[in-house]
Amino acid sequence: MPTYLGMPPFPVAARAAVADSQLRANLAHATHTIRAKRAGAVAELADWEQLRQAAKAIKDHTLAHLDTYLLRLEANVTRAGGHVHWAADADEANAIVAGLVRAAGADGVVKVKSMATQETGLNEALAADGISALETDLAELIVQLGHDRPSHILVPAIHKNRAEIREIFRTQMPDAPAGLTDDPAALAAAARAHLRQAFLSADVGVSGANFAIAETGSLVVVESEGNGRMCVTLPRTLISVVGIEKILPSWRDLEVFLALLPRSSTAERMNPYTSTWTGITPGDGPQDFHLVLLDNGRTSALADQTGRQALRCIRCSACLNVCPVYERTGGHAYGSPYPGPIGAIISPLLRGVTSPVDASLPYASTLCGACYEVCPVAINIPEALVHLRAKVVDAKREKTFSPERTIFQLSGRVLRSPRLLASAQRAAARGSKLVARSGRIRRLPPPLNGWTETRDAPAPPPESFRAWWARTRGPRS
Amino acid sequence: MRIGLFVTCLTDTLFPTTGQAVVAVLERLGHQVAFPPAQTCCGQMHFNTGYRREAVPMARGFTAAFAGYEAVVTPSASCASMIREYFPALAIEARDPGLARAVAEVAPRTHELSEFLTGVLGMTDVGAYFPHRVTYHPSCHSLRMLRVGDAPLRLLRAVRGLDLADLPEAEVCCGFGGTFAVKNPDVSAAICADKVAAVRQTGAEVLCAADNSCLMHIGGALDRQRSGVAVMHLAEILARTEDTR
Numbered sequence: 001m002p003t004y005l006g007m008p009p010f011p012v013a014a015r016a017a018v019a020d021s022q023l024r025a026n027l028a029h030a031t032h033t034i035r036a037k038r039a040g041a042v043a044e045l046a047d048w049e050q051l052r053q054a055a056k057a058i059k060d061h062t063l064a065h066l067d068t069y070l071l072r073l074e075a076n077v078t079r080a081g082g083h084v085h086w087a088a089d090a091d092e093a094n095a096i097v098a099g100l101v102r103a104a105g106a107d108g109v110v111k112v113k114s115m116a117t118q119e120t121g122l123n124e125a126l127a128a129d130g131i132s133a134l135e136t137d138l139a140e141l142i143v144q145l146g147h148d149r150p151s152h153i154l155v156p157a158i159h160k161n162r163a164e165i166r167e168i169f170r171t172q173m174p175d176a177p178a179g180l181t182d183d184p185a186a187l188a189a190a191a192r193a194h195l196r197q198a199f200l201s202a203d204v205g206v207s208g209a210n211f212a213i214a215e216t217g218s219l220v221v222v223e224s225e226g227n228g229r230m231c232v233t234l235p236r237t238l239i240s241v242v243g244i245e246k247i248l249p250s251w252r253d254l255e256v257f258l259a260l261l262p263r264s265s266t267a268e269r270m271n272p273y274t275s276t277w278t279g280i281t282p283g284d285g286p287q288d289f290h291l292v293l294l295d296n297g298r299t300s301a302l303a304d305q306t307g308r309q310a311l312r313c314i315r316c317s318a319c320l321n322v323c324p325v326y327e328r329t330g331g332h333a334y335g336s337p338y339p340g341p342i343g344a345i346i347s348p349l350l351r352g353v354t355s356p357v358d359a360s361l362p363y364a365s366t367l368c369g370a371c372y373e374v375c376p377v378a379i380n381i382p383e384a385l386v387h388l389r390a391k392v393v394d395a396k397r398e399k400t401f402s403p404e405r406t407i408f409q410l411s412g413r414v415l416r417s418p419r420l421l422a423s424a425q426r427a428a429a430r431g432s433k434l435v436a437r438s439g440r441i442r443r444l445p446p447p448l449n450g451w452t453e454t455r456d457a458p459a460p461p462p463e464s465f466r467a468w469w470a471r472t473r474g475p476r477s
Numbered sequence: 478m479r480i481g482l483f484v485t486c487l488t489d490t491l492f493p494t495t496g497q498a499v500v501a502v503l504e505r506l507g508h509q510v511a512f513p514p515a516q517t518c519c520g521q522m523h524f525n526t527g528y529r530r531e532a533v534p535m536a537r538g539f540t541a542a543f544a545g546y547e548a549v550v551t552p553s554a555s556c557a558s559m560i561r562e563y564f565p566a567l568a569i570e571a572r573d574p575g576l577a578r579a580v581a582e583v584a585p586r587t588h589e590l591s592e593f594l595t596g597v598l599g600m601t602d603v604g605a606y607f608p609h610r611v612t613y614h615p616s617c618h619s620l621r622m623l624r625v626g627d628a629p630l631r632l633l634r635a636v637r638g639l640d641l642a643d644l645p646e647a648e649v650c651c652g653f654g655g656t657f658a659v660k661n662p663d664v665s666a667a668i669c670a671d672k673v674a675a676v677r678q679t680g681a682e683v684l685c686a687a688d689n690s691c692l693m694h695i696g697g698a699l700d701r702q703r704s705g706v707a708v709m710h711l712a713e714i715l716a717r718t719e720d721t722r
Contacts, residue, residue, distance in 0.1 A: 015663045024667075324650045328667040364661065366654025366668070367525060369621035386563075389527030408523055412531035415486055415518040416538050425490050440700055450662030455669070455697030458491050465484050465493035469512045 004121075007335030009360035017329040024328065026161045031320075031327045034155075037267035038318060038374070044269070045259070055260055056378045058253045059312035063302060069214040069247050070293065076217025080279020082289040087241075089296050094125035096292050097206065097239055101131050104237040104288065106203040112221060112228040113137035114208030115315055116241045116294055118150060118337035119350075122206070133206065134198050136227040138191050145172040151331030151339060154265050154317040159330045162187060195227065205231035205286065209242045210314065211257060212291075215250045218278040219291070222261060222271050229275050238277075238286035243294050245302075245311040257314060260376035264316035297350030306387040307349045312377040313342055319371035319381060325364055334361060341371035345384040353392045362388035407447070418466075425467065428460035435459070480510050481546035483539070483587070485553045485689075486518035488710075492689045498716035499552050499590060502603055505718075510550075515542040521559040524567065526656045533571045536564050540579035548597060549587040552712050554619030554687045557589040562622055589619065590712055591628040591687055601631045607717045608638030611709075612681035614672070614695065616688040617650050629687050629711050636714060642679040646671070653694035666698075673698045676706060684708045 007013070017023060042048050062069055074084045087093035093116075101109055109126070111117065111133055123133040123144075135144040139157040143150050146168040150156030157165065166182040169190055176190055207228065211220040219240055221228050232238055248254055262271040280289050302308050320326045320340030331339030335357035336347040344361040353359050362385050371381040396402055414420045435441055436459030444452045451457055463471070480503055484496040496512075503510045520535030539560065543549045551557050561584050568577035594600055613633060619625045633641050652658070652668025672695055676684050684699070686692050689710055696708035 011661045011663070014661060018663045018667045324652060324668045325661075325664055328664050362527075363657065364664075366617070366650050366652060366657045366665070368617035368650035368654070370617075370648075370650065373621055386525050386527070389525070390529045391527075393527035393529075405528075408526065408528045408531055412523055412528065412534070415520070415523075416534040418515055418517055421486065421489075421517050428490065447659055450659045450665075451697070453662060454666035454701065455658075455694065456700040457697060458693055460491055461493055463493060465489040465496035466512070466514060468493055468497065470514070473512070 004335050004337075004357075007355075007357040009356040010333055010335070010364040011360060013333035013335065014325075014329040014364070017333050022161070022164075023159055023330050026159055027327055027330050030155065030158050031322075034267060034321045038264060038321065041263040041267040041269065045263070051256055051260055052376055052378050054256050055314075055376060056312060058248065058256060059377055060309075062247055062249055063245065063308060063311055066244065066247070066302070069249055070244060072214040073212055073217055073247055074293075076214065077279055077289075077291050078217070080217050082217065082279040082291055085290060085292045087292050087294050087296070090120035090294075091125075093120045093241055093292050093294050093296070094122050097122060097241065098126055098129045098131060100237070100239050100290050101126070101204050102129075104204050106131070106237070108132040108134065108202065109204040109206045109239075110134050110136050110198055110202040110231050110235065111140070112205065112207035112231045113140050113156075113223065114206070114241065115153060115337060116208040116243050117206065119243075119296065120241065120294065122241065134195075134202075136195050136199070136231055137223070138188060138225055138227075141191055141195070142168055145169070149332055150337060152317060152320060153315050153338065153340070153342075159332070199227075199230040199234055202231075202235045204237045204239065205235040207232055207238065207240045209240055209246055210261070211254055212242055212247045213249075213251055213254060214247055216278055218276050220254065221273075221275045222258070223273045223275070224266060224268075224271055226273050229273050232275050232277060233285045235286060237288040237290075239290045239292065241292045241294055243296070244298050261314055261316055264314075264318040264374070264376040297352075301346075301349040304349060307345065307384055309379050310342065310345045310349055310384060312379055313346065314377060316376055318374040318376065322370040322374050324366065324368060324370070334364065336361075341365060341381045341385075342379070345379075345381060345388060348388050348391075353388065353395055359392045359395075362386075362392055404447075422464070422466060425460065425464040429462050429464070432460040432462075478508050479547050480508050481543045481549045482510050482512050483516055483519075483543065483549050483551040483556070484512065485551060485556045487693070488552055488689050491693070492710065495552050495689055495710040495712050498710065498712040499550065501716040501721075502590075502594075502605075502712060503550065506598065506600075506603060511546070513542040513546075519556045519559045520567075521556060521563075522655055524559065524563060529567065529570065533567060533573070533576075536567050536571075536580070537573075537576055539564075540576065540583050543583050543587075544579065546583075547586065548593065549583065550590055550593045551587065552590050552687070552710060553689065554589040554616055554623045554625060555690055557587055557592075558618045558622035560584050560587045589623055589625060589687060591619075591632055592623065592625050594715075595628040595631060602635040603632065603715050605636040605715045605717050606638050606719045607636050607714050609683055610640040610642055610679075610681045611683045611685050611714065612642040612644045612676060612679040613647070614644060614651065614676070614684060614686045614691060615647055616686050616691045619687045620648060625687070629685075632711065632715060633685065636717075639714070642681045644679055645675045647675075651691050651695050653691050655690070658694060665694075669694060669698045673702065673704070677704060682707065683714070685711055685714055687711045
């Protein structure tokens with residue numbers, strides 16, 4: 001994910017986000033609204049839990065036989081007149097797309113909202129090659145016009161309110177109508193007019209896919225606005241960049257996911273547009289179709305026995321919308337196109353845990369479990385987070401001196417010995433007399449000062465429970 | 478029933494009155510309570526922060542200290558979920574079949590206090606009296622890992638004199654998260670601010686929970702604001718009778 005190099009660790013970025021009153025208000029409003037709607041949409045289905053378990057089983061089966069299904073997909077796409085390209089990483093994927101755009105004789109593309117191309121930094125890579133990429137999803141367009149980054153998987157401009165969006169259109173959209181208001185319908189109409197000519201004149205469309213059906217070599221895009229339908233039908237050439245984990249064996253499997261995804265993401269019973277295509281159809285739609293299958297860390301995530309469950313993700317965003325951390329920080333603090341709880345596990349799984357931001361992401365959670373509860377494919381995100389925390393710690397073991405590791409090793413020795421624990425409790429009680437006022441401690445030294453910036457700490461009492469027990473019930477009770 | 482009390486390192490060190498309250502409630506109900514002095518810590522803080530290797534000796538210590546008890550009762554949903562949910566995986570990771578057997582033996586008999594009272598003993602009225610307005614925060618691990626459901630609320634509703642106030646957005650985390658509160662203090666405080674506002678909105682005198690860790694967090698913020706709202710562990714409310722007031 002080249003465009004996110006050098007991002008600060010999560011706590012640093014989060015500190016600024018937490019202090020941004022406009023951001024906090026926008027996020028609190030948006031996440032609470034969608035949270036309540038999702039709960040209502042899910043409650044309508046009596047067999048939600050069975051659907052969820054079915055989806056989990058389908059994805060796990062597919063991931064366990066990924067080699068078989070990928071080759072089947074390739075064969076069927078090819079048979080239907082498409083071309084399949086394999087990209088090991090982001091740079092390879094971007095180079096393949098740039099080459100295909102040039103071969104089509106184009107210098108610009110229209111884009112369907114796609115997480116895979118956000119992940120590879122495709123727009124920036126194409127720009128470096130002199131190719132312009134126009135985002136046609138309304139929220140992605142807002143982000144692109146605002147020279148901003150997406151902050152949510154489903155609603156990339158969730159951090160902006162309508163007054164801010166009006167301002168972006170007014171200053172950045174050359175054909176914005178005079179007297180544009182912040183009425184949502186007026187804003188959508190302005191974007192619609194702005195995009196229409198681009199749809200009609202584009203030679204190349206670029207998309208991702210929500211699902212790839214191996215048995216027929218078909219791709220599926222699920223969307224709300226219809227811009228995606230335009231991009232995959234109007235241009236002469238269509239290029240789809242798809243992560244290798246997006247595959248489903250059959251159309252029967254798709255049915256389960258089309259029930260789970262809209263209710264989890266937009267709280268709709270059914271999304272407005274579901275586009276499917278299989279290779280090329282002579283005389284109808286794109287006559288040149290390319291599927292770029294993207295690895296970019298997915299096979300190494302698949303090799304991680306606990307982490308691999310993250311590859312079940314269908315990018316619905318339900319976990320973001322219920323997360324108490326995401327609600328206060330927004331998506332930018334996560335230093336990745338994948339924010340929120342799923343981002344806190346996907347980014348380190350795909351990119352490794354060596355960079356400061358990736359090493360901080362598994363800790364960007366209270367482990368409250370709200371994400372796991374709403375996940376439509378039952379990804380145990382808290383389990384994966386603590387697993388990745390161990391990877392972060394283990395990657396640093398034996399290497400450098402770490403004050404944190406020293407603290408945990410020493411405290412570990414104390415906390416496994418009843419004798420040392422009792423001594424520590426007596427020492428704490430003595431220290432408590434010096435610093436506590438009416439049973440509370442107002443200030444603690446680093447690394448605990450973060451606690452007492454906003455909270456009092458309890459003073460250790462004169463007598464621990466074990467001391468009380470020994471005194472009143474006898475030491476051998 | 479011979480019950481082993483796992484008091485937890487946090488309650489042992491900082492909140493001994495909670496441990497004393499658990500003993501008082503269980504003895505009042507006619508049970509024999511033992512405190513195996515070899516017990517220390519379940520290792521959750523180490524495990525959850527990534528120091529899994531360091532957590533293994535604590536899991537061994539726990540299983541050794543509590544071998545042979547009919548039931549192990551703890552006033553922490555969080556520590557009970559560590560033992561029941563993560564000890565089995567930890568034993569496999571440590572390649573220690575002896576530990577795996579010991580965990581399989583003791584983990585299913587380990588209960589958080591409210592599940593023990595309602596589920597194992599099958600009672601909701603433990604004879605308590607507490608004439609105060611109380612609101613209850615269902616801690617995340619009690620709700621989503623241990624799945625104690627409304628067991629604590631049923632116990633509180635049976636307390637004579639107690640006026641139970643609904644906590645708005647009760648199921649949202651308080652922002653503690655163990656080392657999260659120290660590693661991400663700004664986000665933790667921001668989450669806690671909303672929890673504190675919800676608690677104060679209820680007009681309760683006392684905030685109650687089944688975990689002293691969450692109470693330490695929310696209580697620390699309530700105290701910093703001089704809110705006048707006290708925090709009490711569920712056990713301490715259940716231990717109150719007309720005679721102990």
